[in-house]
Amino acid sequence: MKYGRVYNFSAGPAIMPEPVLEEIRDEMMNYRGSGMCVMEMSHRSKVYQQIIDEAEADLRTLMNIPDNYKVLFIQGGATLQFSAIPMNLCKNGVFDYIVTGSWSKKAAAEAKKYGKVNVVASSEDKNFSYIPDVSDLPIDDDADYVYICENETIYGTTYQQLPNTKGKILVSDQSSMFLSKPCNVSDYGLIYGGVQKNVGPAGLAIVIIREDLIREDIDPKTPIYLRYDTYSKNGSMYNTPNCWAIYVCGKVFKYLLKNGGLEAQAKINEAKAKVMYDFLDSSKLFYGTVEKKDRSLMNVPFITGDKDKDAAVVAATKAAGFENLKGHKSVGGLRASIYNAMPIEGVQALVDFLKKYEAENA
Numbered sequence: 001m002k003y004g005r006v007y008n009f010s011a012g013p014a015i016m017p018e019p020v021l022e023e024i025r026d027e028m029m030n031y032r033g034s035g036m037c038v039m040e041m042s043h044r045s046k047v048y049q050q051i052i053d054e055a056e057a058d059l060r061t062l063m064n065i066p067d068n069y070k071v072l073f074i075q076g077g078a079t080l081q082f083s084a085i086p087m088n089l090c091k092n093g094v095f096d097y098i099v100t101g102s103w104s105k106k107a108a109a110e111a112k113k114y115g116k117v118n119v120v121a122s123s124e125d126k127n128f129s130y131i132p133d134v135s136d137l138p139i140d141d142d143a144d145y146v147y148i149c150e151n152e153t154i155y156g157t158t159y160q161q162l163p164n165t166k167g168k169i170l171v172s173d174q175s176s177m178f179l180s181k182p183c184n185v186s187d188y189g190l191i192y193g194g195v196q197k198n199v200g201p202a203g204l205a206i207v208i209i210r211e212d213l214i215r216e217d218i219d220p221k222t223p224i225y226l227r228y229d230t231y232s233k234n235g236s237m238y239n240t241p242n243c244w245a246i247y248v249c250g251k252v253f254k255y256l257l258k259n260g261g262l263e264a265q266a267k268i269n270e271a272k273a274k275v276m277y278d279f280l281d282s283s284k285l286f287y288g289t290v291e292k293k294d295r296s297l298m299n300v301p302f303i304t305g306d307k308d309k310d311a312a313v314v315a316a317t318k319a320a321g322f323e324n325l326k327g328h329k330s331v332g333g334l335r336a337s338i339y340n341a342m343p344i345e346g347v348q349a350l351v352d353f354l355k356k357y358e359a360e361n362a
């Protein structure tokens with residue numbers, strides 16, 4: 001591979017598109033005649049304003065974001081949103097959570113500090129290996145929102161159908177599926193994601209929120225830096241933003257637009273996932289841990305059923321140049337994260353390797 005790079009199957013921070021890295025390299029010493037690197041320039045400069053404006057405009061085009069939604073660039077990763085969401089959306093102080101894994105469980109635990117949390121559905125009974133039926137949930141009449149983690153990075157599940165929220169607004173953590181396929185933004189009150197899974201450098205979250213949900217009449221003790229209105233009134237620049245991450249994300253947005261947008265990306269992602277799942281379904285050594293109907297396009301956990309064998313396979317993949325395939329400890333085995341930037345050749349090469357491994361170790 002070029003530059004001695006490896007096929008990196010990390011769950012995050014994760015693989016980036018090579019053309020984007022090359023462009024950044026080319027602009028490193030002198031960004032477009034500014035005489036500076038982007039990380040050296042004032043966030044109040046004209047040249048930086050253009051970078052953030054274009055990033056937002058390109059994201060709006062990519063996702064077809066309606067005008068009544070705001071795009072906020074917020075530091076603190078996805079995790080800070082676990083707190084920001086209940087703090088900003090609290091009216092009645094009742095929050096309904098669907099718990100399908102570690103991330104939604106953490107988010108629910110955090111929300112408990114700010115109100116009453118109802119877990120209206122959970123898949124914990126089977127180690128989060130499926131998405132529960134969400135067509136008719138006991139949604140609380142007073143619920144301020146219904147919360148989901150739409151793609152579970154650790155357990156490898158994804159929603160095929162959004163929950164019936166019975167008129168309540170839907171809040172979705174899309175961290176590990178952000179920009180992996182088209183998304184109908186108006187189905188949601190708020191979409192957010194940490195960008196280090198499928199877009200850019202860690203530390204930045206993108207929040208897409210319906211305008212009327214940004215309120216001033218929230219608890220006045222809410223830290224100013226956690227208030228959504230602080231971001232919306234100041235163009236995400238109340239203070240110095242994560243300039244570098246926004247710059248890199250902007251590059252990725254342009255790259256996706258140039259390559260056919262999210263429809264084209266979804267097709268590629270489906271093809272890649274099919275290579276993985278077809279292999280797992282035909283393998284006698286490996287099997288997927290997720291119910292077929294709920295399988296993620298992005299994170300593919302699989303096991304042999306034997307811890308020592310799993311460890312041997314992980315070591316063998318590493319020796320062969322496939323990195324970061326060790327599964328999360330709560331599932332064990334292996335996990336291949338095959339985000340947007342992973343080329344289908346990488347997935348095919350991994351499957352070829354696993355097939356060969358299986359034949360030699362039968």
Ligand SMILES: *Cc1c(COP(=O)(O)O)cnc(C)c1O
Pocket residue numbers: 012076077078079080103149151152153173174175176194195197203
């Ligand atoms: C990684 C991840 C998070 C946490 O992201 P940070 O930016 O590290 O806070 C939250 N939710 C999901 C679904 C994730 O994959």
